[in-house]
Amino acid sequence: MMTDDTTQAGRVRMHAGGPEFSSVIWGSMRCEEQFSSVGELADFLRFLLDHGVTTLDTANVYGIPHPYTVEEFLGKAIAEVGRDKFEIVTKAGIQRISPHRTVNRVRHFDFSEKEIRRSVDRSLEKLGIDYADAILLHRPDYLMEPAETAGALDALIAEGKTKHVGVSNFSPSRLKLLTSKLKAPVVTNQVEFSPIHVEPISNGVFDTAMLDGHVPMIWSPIGGGRLMTGDDERVVRIRGVLAEVAKRNGLAGAAEAAIAFVARHPARGVPIIGSGKRERLEGAIQAVNNPLDRQDWYDVLAAYEPSLSI
């Protein structure tokens, strides 16, 4: 994941039989709030490409204020820049109440073949692309029928609608259940990990990734901004330690130190940066190229929970 040029993202093979992504991924969840026009977003995408950030993360459900609108906005910007310059990851399975999805009475999850197909077809149409580089199951559907869901994912690959498949927010046992029926490899598990959300280091998610040979994608590496703006005691304590760690490592600040913390875990998870600000993307690239040393990493972990580093 390291490159000689610390201003450029590197390349990461997500699985032996999987895709190569950039070592920093950009997440589009907040893009409607961050960019006021397609042209502005397209300029930002060009900036990402100039820095080696070629992988874009999105989802059928993303949209502010109403779910299900981001992919159309993002798709128009991708069309301006060129689809073939990017790896595009999207997700299916979340059902939200929205004027754009009036059949939903309650928030729920749906991994039935019918819904996965409907969602993926809609994503491809809204994004204006013929195929995705990876389709992920977004959040566990507790009513998942493993053979049906696995069959739907394998069929999407066979039909050329996606190059690869993966999951998000899956526990190790749920992943095993799915892979017991799936022919294609799961190329990633996209999970939350940050100095204020450390569960994957101890709940088996990262151990399983390393055993299975897939690289996790890391969402909200700075807690969706909460790490920088939160005022509860623990967050303030962690932010203080991160600021010190940033100084020691020549990083821009606490947010960048958080990304360097994430990058240090041997599961080598690839952070998805949700910022729409260029300087924050540059800082994230520098951080990924300079993961923390062992003592700084444990210093941050101890700020989260002292007993974890005793």
Ligand SMILES: NC(=O)c1ccc[n+]([C@@H]2O[C@H](COP(=O)([O-])OP(=O)(O)OC[C@H]3O[C@@H](n4cnc5c(N)ncnc54)[C@H](OP(=O)(O)O)[C@@H]3O)[C@@H](O)[C@H]2O)c1
């Ligand atoms: N699979 C899932 O269930 C799941 C869930 C959530 C997200 N995701 C994916 O992960 C991506 C990243 O998630 P995220 O946006 O929550 O990630 P994040 O990078 O932790 O948070 C980004 C947010 O933090 C703010 N921020 C960044 N640096 C800051 C600083 N120094 N001071 C104050 N605020 C700062 C950004 O604002 P600015 O724009 O102003 O910098 C933005 O609002 C999403 O876009 C999505 O693709 C996946």
